[in-house]
Amino acid sequence: MSRVFSGIKPSGSVHLGNLLGALRNWVDLQDRAETVYCVVDLHALTAPQDPAELRASTLSLTQMLVAVGLDPDRCTLFVQSHVHEHSECAWLMECTAAFGELRRMTQFKDKSDQAGFVSGGLFTYPALQAADILLYDTDEVPVGEDQRQHIELTRDIAERFNSRYGDTFVVPEAVVPPAGARVMDLQQPDNKMSKSEDSPQGSISLLDEPAAVEKKVKRAVTDSDGEVRYDVEAKPGVSNLLSILGAATGRGPAEAAEGIERYGDLKAATAEAVIEMLRPIQARYHDLADDPAETSRLLAVGADKAAEVASATLERARHNIGLLGR
Ligand code: ATP
Ligand code: LTN
Numbered sequence: 479m480s481r482v483f484s485g486i487k488p489s490g491s492v493h494l495g496n497l498l499g500a501l502r503n504w505v506d507l508q509d510r511a512e513t514v515y516c517v518v519d520l521h522a523l524t525a526p527q528d529p530a531e532l533r534a535s536t537l538s539l540t541q542m543l544v545a546v547g548l549d550p551d552r553c554t555l556f557v558q559s560h561v562h563e564h565s566e567c568a569w570l571m572e573c574t575a576a577f578g579e580l581r582r583m584t585q586f587k588d589k590s591d592q593a594g595f596v597s598g599g600l601f602t603y604p605a606l607q608a609a610d611i612l613l614y615d616t617d618e619v620p621v622g623e624d625q626r627q628h629i630e631l632t633r634d635i636a637e638r639f640n641s642r643y644g645d646t647f648v649v650p651e652a653v654v655p656p657a658g659a660r661v662m663d664l665q666q667p668d669n670k671m672s673k674s675e676d677s678p679q680g681s682i683s684l685l686d687e688p689a690a691v692e693k694k695v696k697r698a699v700t701d702s703d704g705e706v707r708y709d710v711e712a713k714p715g716v717s718n719l720l721s722i723l724g725a726a727t728g729r730g731p732a733e734a735a736e737g738i739e740r741y742g743d744l745k746a747a748t749a750e751a752v753i754e755m756l757r758p759i760q761a762r763y764h765d766l767a768d769d770p771a772e773t774s775r776l777l778a779v780g781a782d783k784a785a786e787v788a789s790a791t792l793e794r795a796r797h798n799i800g801l802l803g804r
Contacts, residue, residue: 482511483616483650485518485558485607488535489525490673491683492542494752498658498725499622505547507620507653513553514614514784515543520558520565520606524599525589525674540773542684545763556780558610563788567609568602570795574639575605579631585624608632612647613788620653623660624670643798647791658725664698667714685760688753695719695749700741708732716741719748726751 484504486496507513519536536557548555558564580586583604590596599606611619611632619629629652636647663669665680672681682694700715708731710717717731723744724734738744766773797803 480511480617481615481648482507482513482618482620482653483516483611483614484620485516485521485610486539486543487518487522487673488532488539489522490535491685492539492546493661493671493673493684494682494722495622495658495661495671496673497546497684497755498661498722499624499655500620501543501546502658503620503653503655504543504553507618508547508549508552511618514616514787515548515553515555516558516610516784517543517556518558518607518610521603524597524603525593526595537770537773538767540777541766542759542763544766544773544776545759546684550776550780554780554783555776556784557777560777560781561785561788563613563785563792564606564609567613567788567792567795568606570639570799571605571608571612571635572602574635574642575602575608575631579634580604583631584627604628604631605635608635611650612636613791614784615648615787615791616650617648618653619650620655622670623654626652626654639795639799643795643800646795646798655725657730658721661722661725662714662718664694664715664718667699667718682752684756685763686756688757691753691756692749695745695752698745704741706735706738706741706744708735716744719744723748723751726755 484500486500504513504515517536517539519532522532540555543555544550580601586601586603589600593600607628608631621629629650633649636649640646661671663671663675663677663680664682665677669675675681679694679697682691686694698715698719701713703713706716707713708717708720720731720734724731727734738747
């Protein structure tokens with residue numbers, strides 16, 4: 479059976495881009511693969527964090543993942559820092575990645591341009607991500623379009639390690655959905671919708687009330703030519719709404735445009751589809767949020783399951799690279 483691994487940062491509230499670009503695939507893959515999903519709290523440390531907030535977001539993100547449809551009985555769901563092998567393997571990855579490769583990562587360029595404080599960890603972040611993936615002998619990594627470059631780098635690191643030190647890691651592949659892989663900010667449709675960017679009106683949280691969803695979609699930036707047509711270059715705002723509507727209703731963006739003539743109708747249909755998609759998720763989330771002890775319990779079970787696989791892989795990597803056993 480193929481092994482799937484993916485991660486999400488506890489860096490803000492989960493949004494529609496996370497759901498359509500990644501989480502829906504995570505849920506579906508549970509039916510046909512051995513799935514391992516990780517709340518990557520160590521990755522959240524690359525930007526300055528409020529400690530109490532980080533702890534709370536780690537717990538609430540876990541609850542949101544279960545609400546979206548992850549089933550802890552069918553997948554391994556855990557917190558990255560609970561399995562120390564991730565930090566340890568990251569050092570081996572940092573020493574296998576080239577400085578020039580890390581410097582070419584567009585996520586680093588974008589985030590370091592915007593950040594007031596650029597940590598060393600922000601730069602080496604993709605090496606930790608490679609460790610996450612390679613520790614589980616992963617075949618497939620379900621992610622949004624923005625993560626393709628990091629998965630390519632992970633493949634290059636795995637191949638280099640294997641050729642230098644002998645067969646150690648499985649070389650993984652990215653799995654990117656055909657629709658919804660790159661949901662854009664509703665106010666700035668040239669930027670991707672993001673958890674940590676400060677754009678509350680441009681981002682739809684999975685916890686937004688129906689009235690808030692309606693308001694944000696109604697105010698989404700479009701253009702002045704008035705034609706409902708999918709054309710990302712010329713019409714980024716309208717195309718984004720069509721992608722969202724299509725992904726929420728199981729169609730492609732061009733198909734979603736059929737029969738819609740006016741921007742007002744496009745916005746009304748998009749808001750309605752999103753509200754209906756979020757309704758059951760929100761109901762489940764509110765039930766789970768009432769029982770944090772149960773969430774901690776399931777994370778402890780997940781960490782034990784994950785550590786079993788990760789420790790065997792790390793041991794193999796340590797041996798092959800030449801670290802002395804004790
Ligand atoms: P941040 O803004 O803090 O960097 P994020 O919103 O990008 O966070 P992550 O935790 O980095 O979220 O990503 C979780 C998953 O969601 C990844 O697989 C990523 O590719 C996907 N994803 C994030 N934003 C989008 C988006 N706008 N459209 C589609 N997929 C997305
Ligand atoms: N870098 C990713 C989050 C992430 C991840 C991973 C995704 C960390 N480790 C392993 C897939 C597999 C991001 O910024 N979205």
